[in-house]
Amino acid sequence: MSDLHQFQVLRGKGISRGARMSDRWQHLQSSKAGQWLRMDLEMDFDEYALACVFSRALEEIEAGQASATEATGLSRAELRDILTRSFPAKLIDAFFPGEASDPELGTEEGLLRELLLSHARHNDPVSARFAKIIARRALRDDHLWQDLGLLEPAELGRLFAMHFPTLAAGNTNNMRWKKYLYRKLCEAEGFSLCAAPSCQECSDFEACFGPETDGGRC
Template sequence: MLVRADRVGFARLIAYARDPDNTDQRALACILSHRCNCPDTPYRQALGLDEAELRAVLAEYFPVLAADWPDGGCLRHRLGLACHHEAPPPGHGRFSASLLEQEEQDLCRLFLTHAADSGIWPVVFARSIARACMEPQHLWMSLGLEGRAQLSAILVRHFPALVARNDHDMRWKKFFYKLLCDEEKVWTCKASSCEICPHHSECYVTSPPGNAPAVVPPEG
């Protein structure tokens, strides 16, 4: 569920959308209204899109908002919201920028290798999701989405081959990093299988019996 400030930003942003009922434009509106695009913003709050890319996305899907867009302008300020760079998160700067950039590039490559097509949507979502993976929250929360189901729907639409590989419903962020570790042949878990690993609940979404909602542990 969107927090109050994000609901306000989303409503203002979706009012400018070329097609307010389009599923991808609504998901992008959640992300754009939640995350900050200032050049000097803390890394973890960034959109993952550079100035030219953001300008192109706004011109394509939110054309009224894109009109007279200032260089280095903050989208959240344009929506009447506080800019995240005004309150750097605790622990910012723990890792070197070069290490984080390499990690982000590896994640982007993973997504785009599994993209359903070569259009703009896979690129926009790959960049945003990869950047949000740097944060400790649920991935859907870091993106400003309404829930894990909305994140899963984005992945199904644009990265179906990647989704197909997650056949045991591992949490998305854990799953992405597991694939990267598999590529590099880096394995740290000593359990003979995931099912008996003591950290199983941290990696997988558990589905309780009956109609109770699934329990989703932190970070994913």
């Protein structure tokens, strides 16, 4: 079984064992990091989301498109910590076939990361790591839920509600998440790229609020 297939199996295991139904909407009062993913235990939603992200990342790694750090936005130390805590040891080497440097942070990614971190749960390292992952994966060309390897848009909404609750609360009209993030960046800079008086009167309404089934940076 290939390394990529093993991550896909872990993702599927999380679905079949109820990871998407596991209740992590409330902030955990006690850390369960030591009980993270094992092959014989049920995944919680965070672990399922990470398995999805790493499955997508490994596709890029195996295709020679990116290193582990480039695909995830995480440092080598952060990746090793997550993999050691959460995944079978034999999968760690799949992410480090060679010497990979820590990811370089471009201006766009830096702004996205700063936005996400400003809304992340206070003193929650898991939320901080998801901020880095989302900021990096948002630079890819698909819908954000697809960039993260999730199976449906609703899972992305859950991820935001869990780790970036104040940011999620502002998306009252269910705008596509990538559009929403970039709109928030524009608001923070004091300008808007849209001249329409309201979203409902905008000629590009479907581009922001339509079904997330087509491709493109949205």
